[in-house]
Amino acid sequence: MTTTENILPSRLRDKNSNNEITRSLIEKQKAHIMQELFKIADRELRENEIVRKQCLAHLREWIKQNVDIENCITGKFDLKKYSGTDMSRAHAITYETLIADQENQILGVNHVADFDSITPAFQSFPMRHKEINFINLPAPVKYIYDIVKQTFSQKLKDRFVIHDSKEKLLNRVDKLCLPFEFGGEMPAKEMIQMWKEELNAKRERLLSFDSINLLSDRGIIRTRNITAHDNTGTESLPGSFRKLELD
Template identity: 35%
Template sequence: MDDSDQNCPLSELALQIAKDELREDEKTRKFALEQMREWIRKNPRIIFCRTDNSFLFRFLRVKKFSIPIAQETLEKYLLLRHAFGHLMFHNLDIKNPVMEELLSLGYLFVAPKRDKNGRRIIIARPGVFDPYKFTNQDMCHIHAITYETLMEDEENQVFGYVHFADGVGFSFPHLTLFTPKEAVRIVKNGERIIPMRHKEVHGINAPAGLKYVIDFGMSLVSEKIRKRVKIYNNLDELHKHIDRSLLPKEYGGEMPMAEMIDLWRKELLKYRDVLLTNDKMSVRLDMYSEAAKEGSVSALKSGCGIGAKKEGVDYVTGSFRQLAVD
């Protein structure tokens, strides 16, 4: 897929934020897309990868148009799709009865309106996830469907995301869904490799008896993300930080949760075929180390665990200075 001739779909506000925060303009967009496509074409480790604007821009924007870092992150993403394909990335079908049930329960969905900064609000209610009925694969799949759908929208790529979680009902059995090793790999690789700009994280009703779990989770994310996490004691405190009109009626807003879920379901169905087609993306696994193929955090940190098999690939250097990622 290649839509390089299409007009930029960003609104005036998104264009301005892209310029101010991401160093993005018409010239950098055109140059960066050319470089990314040429690199993919010449990379012997990549068998197939999407090359349409929306897909490539998500990596360029999250790395503020530092082309070498965007290229490296894209390749790590493709390898991560292999490492956790069975658990998270493959067969992301919202029509799957289990996915539909989790969506209808309101386990994870996205509010229809954007906040004053243009951001979508991702709403999570982990307590409604029955750990005796559903599996860790079910949990990963609904998260992947949600995030991959959001990333298809270029406005979301620029504005970033706000997360809101309600901890009511979350308990010890939920912790048995993943081993500590799996949790570390998923959280750390997810933050570093999934191209999303997480701007704010808000939580309410955190289980007092599971404080050590929250502390462990916070230790897995970067200092940048930790500073953006806020936990509140009640809805009144939350409303000081999130416009209550954007939240479901059950959390002080205006629109009932069920109505929000129905609207989000329509968005998911719109991108269903795209998400399923993503399963075609693949890399030559024989050119990676065993640790990288298994999703090792350390192996995916630098060079994709390629070791001595780096020959044949040139990452663009010197095109843009490497900036701190926001």
């Protein structure tokens, strides 16, 4: 069970922990949510159960036959490439946990970033970043952003939203998703504790990422060397897997 599933019903369970009717309603709600998730996956990702199983089977077989990959789960995530601070590590652990959850894979992630004490490090990650909301953005950073965003596609521009107050943030993001300190209902301390519990429940999987190893990058297709890779072993992969490019 994910933290996102727990946030809303947790208080209800605390008050009615012995109430069988309440537990039954929560289970029915979860079942309904999963059905809605499957509809979203079919509509936005063109993914149904048959397609998902076929794609996973093809990809797993390709990974198994690829001599350049060892202990692959999601790919090599090299923290040495960026700042080695605890904050960077916390982000890596957070995203690795989120991306392993089916609900987040389907719905995507809506970010709320408080730039009051931002660090310069930045990483990309293969998640569905639906929207990124900034608050307390420093004036120099906003100036640079206003210049750079001119190069963004309209779709990307629509995903970046800058708020100059908590009130405007609440107009964009449901307060149930925000901590009390930002106008929500649940204190940040309580949210953080719930997230720690989920991380602890998935500790073994997170630690297993340390064994991931890319033996060689010779088979990686990049836009600058796409013509040099005619024999990467991807010919047998269907659709989007064959066309996957990395920058």
